[in-house]
């Protein structure tokens with residue numbers, strides 16, 4: 001992904017910054033679009049993964065809808081040209097202000113996460129003399145087999161409505177004339193690469209839609225959320241997620257009735273691989289037991305490793321010759337040139353470490369370091385802690 005020309009362009013620039021390869025983004029979107037439209041599936045981009053304006057514009061141009069989790073995301077989606085009829089709005093804590101904003105915008109659907117929220121949306125819609133279209137976010141109790149910090153579909157999670165509360169939902173729907181029930185919504189977690197998990201989700205969705213239909217409800221929309229994972233270990237060899245297998249599982253196992261729409265909300269899978277966080281080595285500290293590379297980027301620029309022990313491939317772009325030398329099979333492996341570094345940031349927190357024991361060529365002050373696969377939940381989570389400058393972004397063209 002990072003060509004010699006690109007790296008030499010970086011030499012002139014102040015670090016840290018997010019580098020966006022819009023070509024990688026377009027290829028990923030094209031692959032997703034081809035794989036989903038084969039089955040007539042609707043894909044909404046989960047904006048919280050990355051709302052960099054240039055990224056949003058490219059995604060919008062492919063015709064995807066938007067999945068929003070705040071009023072400001074709904075606003076931004078509209079500003080970037082996402083059609084309001086393609087905007088869904090989820091979130092366990094939608095404020096009255098946010099609900100009103102979405103009602104005024106006439107979005108496609110609220111994904112409601114509690115019975116109380118249903119009643120509030122109904123009241124607010126009534127005050128505006130409107131009908132709010134809603135789907136019920138149900139917690140299907142499917143184990144996503146992903147890191148417990150990013151699993152959302154188990155009974156113990158705060159998201160969604162649990163199965164045993166569904167009779168209460170039915171009562172609420174009957175008593176809310178300003179709600180139009182569209183269907184059911186699920187989102188069981190993130191960074192899911194095991195297709196068996198999605199097969200299990202399909203089984204639960206089928207059972208739950210039968211349950212609703214037995215009670216006289218017509219399900220127009222099945223929304224199975226997002227969560228498809230990416231390969232953080234091999235961003236170059238495996239840069240495009242396996243959209244084909246992903247959508248095929250739903251086509252094979254979801255019981256889609258005539259006229260029913262199937263919706264998805266993908267975030268990470270669409271944007272993770274198109275960006276790298278580029279930083280420089282500020283200091284090399286050699287200890288008795290450990291060597292540290294102190295970067296000019298830290299948890300204020302990319303918090304995923306510190307927040308949920310996420311792995312990102314770390315490369316020294318300035319010593320790429322050395323990386324070639326130690327490539328297995330090159331006949332030039334020289335283990336003496338591999339050093340184990342703890343790669344850390346400058347922030348005054350002990351957890352401000354990108355990764356321990358990273359194997360890198362001997363590194364020096366000023367070397368450019370790439371932290372790969374940083375396009376999802378990277379720039380959007382940047383903070384101003386320590387009164388740091390806001391991280392910048394640059395683009396491939």
Ligand SMILES: *Cc1c(COP(=O)(O)O)cnc(C)c1O
Nearest residue numbers: 046090190226227265266267268
């Ligand atoms: C975050 C989120 C998504 C997207 O998750 P990814 O793992 O990035 O695909 C989809 N739907 C909802 C409701 C979300 O909160």
